Amino acid sequence: MELVCPAGTPAALRAAAEAGAHAIYCGFADETNARNFPGLNFSREEMADAVSHAHARGAKVLVAINTFPRAGAEAIWHRAVADAETAGADAVILADPGLLAHAAEHHPGLRRHLSVQAAAANPDAINFYAEALGVRRVVLPRVLTVAEITAINREIDVETEVFVFGGLCVMAEGRCSLSSYATGRSPNMNGVCSPASHVVYSEEPDGLRAALGGFTIHRTPPGRPAPYPTLCKGCFASGEQTGHVFEDPASLDATQLIPALARAGVSALKIEGRQRSRAYVAEVVRAFRAAVEAEAAGLPLPVSLLARLTEGQAATTGAYAKTWR
Structure with a gap:
């Protein structure tokens, strides 16, 4: 399975690539991506340099353009898609159907992934995005069990990507107010x-x-x-x-579920954390790269030593086992 890792800064991207990320997701320093925090994200020049650096180390770059365009300001989002392609990105991660349609029409050679912000959590929705808008991969919301993911994968013909570590949204992303x-x-x-x-x-x-x-x-x-x-x-x-009332302040850690997710047909494992430091990114990526390689080789998974990096020093498997209230 592909290991998809976060980078909120060029330094974090370099750390992820050197720690063994198969793919790295990041965004531009504007409102087009869902981690629009001061001091984070990439200028256009930084994005082009980041893609070159990642590719030189065998890693892909996925550009998150996953917020919903404001009426009358669509050009900002259109430009972001064009600039991602110019920078050499391997894919863009989009949520808005209109923006997906724009990308399909004007940038047909640019691979399109469906963001978790689209909250596509059933085969009908996923197949619509695949057939009508050319989506090649869908990032599943963090509200599904492993059994539900298995059932979805039987009825779709696109890749699925799931979160395995980091901040845990307990609502359907894209629909929380x-x-x-x-x-x-x-x-x-x-x-x-x-x-x-x-x-x-x-x-x-x-x-x-x-x-x-x-x-x-x-x-x-x-x-x-x-x-x-x-x-x-x-x-x-x-x-x-x-x-x-909703969920304890704990982070997602699905390390021990990696074999089950592989059997469920998952194509990619995603680590959350674009707001985190390069040291955090490097440590988490190394740990999950070791776990992914162990699973692929049929070896026992290494014991996770990441508890101290979780929110409140507590971890949960979240909805994968439906243990929350």
């Missing part, structure tokens, strides 16, 4: 989920208060690690229950 509600900035339009500009921490007698857009998300006792304040992993009162 929690961050938009709290901050007024949409992850799917502006490319920013729980933007740092709206996060406020304050020390209080009972511990650290973390707020997003004025909403208190967590109160962490002294001496305990504080998770990043995202609404879907917040601690709330609901009826007589007080706790993590």
Whole structure:
């Protein structure tokens, strides 16, 4: 299976390539990609250099242009697709049907992958994107079990890519409005989920208060690690229950499910983390490259030593086993 790794900066891309990534995904420094944070992403010149560097080390580059164009500003997204092709990208990762149609018409030789932001989670939807818009690979939402992925792969004729490590969205990506509600900035339009500009921490007698857009998300006792304040992993009162109503603040780690995902027909394994440092990227990529090679050789998977890199130092298999509430 292809190992698809994140890069939020040119330094992270170099680290991923040298650590053994088969493919690296990244985006331009503008609103066309869903990780539009200050200090991240690539200029046009940096993207061209990054593609050359990756190709020299045998790695592909996939450019994420996975937000939804604003009405009247489509040219920004059209230009991003054209610039990705000019830079030599191996594929673009798109979510918007109109942008996919534009790419198919004007850049037919550029491979098209369907972003997780499109939330295509059943054979009918996936086959539509493949037949009507020429999609060659679909990134599946993080809401499916391994059995559901197996069933989907029996009914489609395109590659599937799934997340195996990193931040875990517990909603269907592309359809979540929690961050938009709290901050007024949409992850799917502006490319920013729980933007740092709206996060406020304050020390209080009972511990650290973390707020997003004025909403208190967590109160962490002294001496305990504080998770990043995202609404879907917040601690709330609901009826007589007080706790993590949607999901615990934990990261996805599906290392031990790699053999099952291979049997399910998955083509590519994706690591989340374009906001992470090059040191994080290098360590996670090395670990997963070893796991992928062990699975391919029929050897036991190495024991994961990545727990300290997870959110809140806690990991979950998420929806793969449907263990969440």
